[in-house]
Amino acid sequence: MQLYKKFEPNVKETTIDWRVYKLVQSGVLSRIGRGKFTLGQGKNYVPPISSRLKKIYGKLHKQFPCLQICVWHTSLLNEFMQHQPGRFYTLAEAEKDAMENVFYFLKEHKHNVLLNPSAEALSRYGSGEKETTIVKPLVSEAPMQKVNDVQTLTLEKMLADIFCDVTIFASQQGNEMQTIFREAYNRYTIHESRMLRYADRRGKKELFDQYLSKVSKFHRRRRY
CATH class of the missing domain: 3.30.460 (Beta Polymerase; domain 2)
Structure with missing residues (x-):
């Protein structure tokens, strides 16, 4: 949110939420926690089972x-x-x-x-x-x-x-x-x-x- 407001100070929070949602859906961002994201599609850890x-x-x-x-x-x-x-x-x-x-x-x-x-x-x-x-x-x-x-x-x-x-x-x-x-x-x-x-x-x-x-x-x- 702070990143968007840096370039668009008057942008609405609902607009930011929608943009972030679209970025997550397209794989540009991955959600790693509440309000936290990382670039790129995530890769979950799946341990091998002997x-x-x-x-x-x-x-x-x-x-x-x-x-x-x-x-x-x-x-x-x-x-x-x-x-x-x-x-x-x-x-x-x-x-x-x-x-x-x-x-x-x-x-x-x-x-x-x-x-x-x-x-x-x-x-x-x-x-x-x-x-x-x-x-x-x-x-x-x-x-x-x-x-x-x-x-x-x-x-x-x-x-x-x-x-x-x-x-x-x-x-x-x-x-x-x-x-x-x-x-x-x-x-x-x-x-x-x-x-x-x-x-x-x-x-x-x-x-x-x-x-x-x-x-x-x-x-x-x-x-x-």
Whole structure:
């Protein structure tokens, strides 16, 4: 709106709304949040789903059909990282009251599984295993998507999670996190309003917004 008023000070807001609508419809602009747009057609992030992840989700969904569950594998971060970590985890996030049930169910099915581990427990029990599954609490209203009948994360959730959880994502902190954010913004459309709402649910909105502002010169695309 400010861009239009710069060249046409007397333009009506309804006229601006209509012009923006037409630009979005034609692919010149993409909406990334309420009142926020970026140039060009957006590209949404759709994570690949491995057969193992699909199998785990299928078992959990069959056992707990009414439970909100989100599964993903931390190797998805490799696409955005410069240095590859030495170990990866399968994350199974479930409603807090059902976490223990999910934990024991996976344990009965011979998974090496940890229940919301501390940094010490993760180092002691997760470092020597080839495949470790971590059961975590699923934050309410977390941004998720269905891919190949598997409920998994969105890119907005991934970015907010690595910022908020320094225990599981210890390998993605510091300069590596800046690289991840830069590559994610360069490759895909990021819905910042959705991401900030989720960070707010995690109690980190202010710090997360400050971080986005701090690293904006590296990765944030121009907005209107």
